[in-house]
Amino acid sequence: MQCEQQVVEEKMIVAMEQDASSERVSQVEYLLAQWGYNPHIIVGEERTVIAAVGTGPDIESRLAILREVPGVATATRVSSPYKLCSREAHKSSTSFTVKRQGGTVTIGDGQFVVIAGPCSVESGDQIFSTAKSIAESGAAILRGGAFKPRSSPYAFQGLGEDGLKLLSEAGDEFGLPVITEVMRPAQVEIVCQYADILQIGARNMQNFDLLKEVGQARKPVFLKRGPNASITEFLMSAEYVLAGGNQQVILCERGLDYTKDKGEHTRNILDIQAVPVLQDKTHLPVFLDPAHSSGKRHLVSRIAKACVAIGANGIMVEVHPDPAKALSDGAQSLTPAQFADMMADLGPYLELWEEEHSKTVAASAA
Ligand code: PEP
Ligand code: MN
Numbered sequence: 091m092q093c094e095q096q097v098v099e100e101k102m103i104v105a106m107e108q109d110a111s112s113e114r115v116s117q118v119e120y121l122l123a124q125w126g127y128n129p130h131i132i133v134g135e136e137r138t139v140i141a142a143v144g145t146g147p148d149i150e151s152r153l154a155i156l157r158e159v160p161g162v163a164t165a166t167r168v169s170s171p172y173k174l175c176s177r178e179a180h181k182s183s184t185s186f187t188v189k190r191q192g193g194t195v196t197i198g199d200g201q202f203v204v205i206a207g208p209c210s211v212e213s214g215d216q217i218f219s220t221a222k223s224i225a226e227s228g229a230a231i232l233r234g235g236a237f238k239p240r241s242s243p244y245a246f247q248g249l250g251e252d253g254l255k256l257l258s259e260a261g262d263e264f265g266l267p268v269i270t271e272v273m274r275p276a277q278v279e280i281v282c283q284y285a286d287i288l289q290i291g292a293r294n295m296q297n298f299d300l301l302k303e304v305g306q307a308r309k310p311v312f313l314k315r316g317p318n319a320s321i322t323e324f325l326m327s328a329e330y331v332l333a334g335g336n337q338q339v340i341l342c343e344r345g346l347d348y349t350k351d352k353g354e355h356t357r358n359i360l361d362i363q364a365v366p367v368l369q370d371k372t373h374l375p376v377f378l379d380p381a382h383s384s385g386k387r388h389l390v391s392r393i394a395k396a397c398v399a400i401g402a403n404g405i406m407v408e409v410h411p412d413p414a415k416a417l418s419d420g421a422q423s424l425t426p427a428q429f430a431d432m433m434a435d436l437g438p439y440l441e442l443w444e445e446e447h448s449k450t451v452a453a454s455a456a
Pocket of ligand 1: 290314
């Protein structure tokens with residue numbers, strides 16, 4: 091009996107030396123293509139990296155050849171199903187900055203970032219007063235949905251472009267970069283005109299066309315984990331964005347669906363274990379969302395402390411000047427005063443976070 095030979099797909103990452111010329115990069119690209127590998131060039135700030143997928147049993151000998159090619163710093167086999175977002179491919183943690191009117195925020199390094207604002211942009215008064223109060227309390231980024239994914243078609247769907255304009259004006263006024271959700275590929279262009287960060291909602295985590303589209307955008311992407319998604323599925327979705335050429339991805343765990351008490355006490359279960367798991371597996375910044383996970387305002391501040399303590403890079407919470415009148419997610423929205431209290435409560439935890447963070451940075455540099 092004849093056995094069918096299995097074709098094994100292999101992945102490798104070739105990191106070029108920092109001063110490697112484009113000719114050297116082309117040489118590696120040519121070699122990989124000759125071997126039937128599909129090279130994908132990533133030009134980073136420090137160095138160029140080539141990720142390649144191909145088949146063949148003799149990957150080790152090919153890696154050995156690559157390591158001898160002038161200009162190549164390292165050539166490694168990648169075992170995870172996602173390659174561009176894996177730590178194997180990129181040892182140091184990814185960080186980048188977002189800016190608006192003098193407000194500069196570094197994501198993924200040195201700063202625990204608090205994103206706050208209403209679930210939906212509802213009016214000028216609402217978004218301006220929220221922006222003012224959260225800026226005073228120390229939030230770094232303003233959120234507000236203009237295109238809303240709602241379970242009911244009769245629920246408020248967002249203000250659309252008018253909402254984007256208001257959000258952007260409020261961000262300008264208070265020097266806060268802004269984040270908002272994009273639901274469809276066709277909306278990416280307009281959202282990019284107003285927002286500093288594009289949010290992909292939990293329901294769209296596996297909207298592959300949308301992921302491909304934001305992969306083409308030159309704005310950071312805040313990718314929320316689907317309530318039923320595994321860590322691997324989450325990372326595969328991030329991989330779509332990176333494969334499109336957009337290296338600026340933030341992962342956000344926002345609560346999983348499975349719960350024995352079926353949402354009687356909280357809306358979802360926040361998987362904070364995902365933070366260290368993801369930090370081991372990927373170089374991308376990891377956020378948590380204690381508002382959408384708990385669904386209850388009185389729980390948010392206490393869960394937020396755990397988010398800082400576990401070493402996340404930041405959190406997203408919802409704040410509304412009058413939560414009882416909110417058009418979406420009022421039950422989990424903090425009042426501006428509650429947000430100020432939360433920020434004060436987080437103070438000692440943030441100091442510890444900074445200490446821990448500098449230890450990690452020192453250890454990885456050693
Ligand atoms: C939101 O951020 O308002 C939102 C809809 O979040 P999620 O996609 O996590 O439900
Ligand atoms: Mn919401």
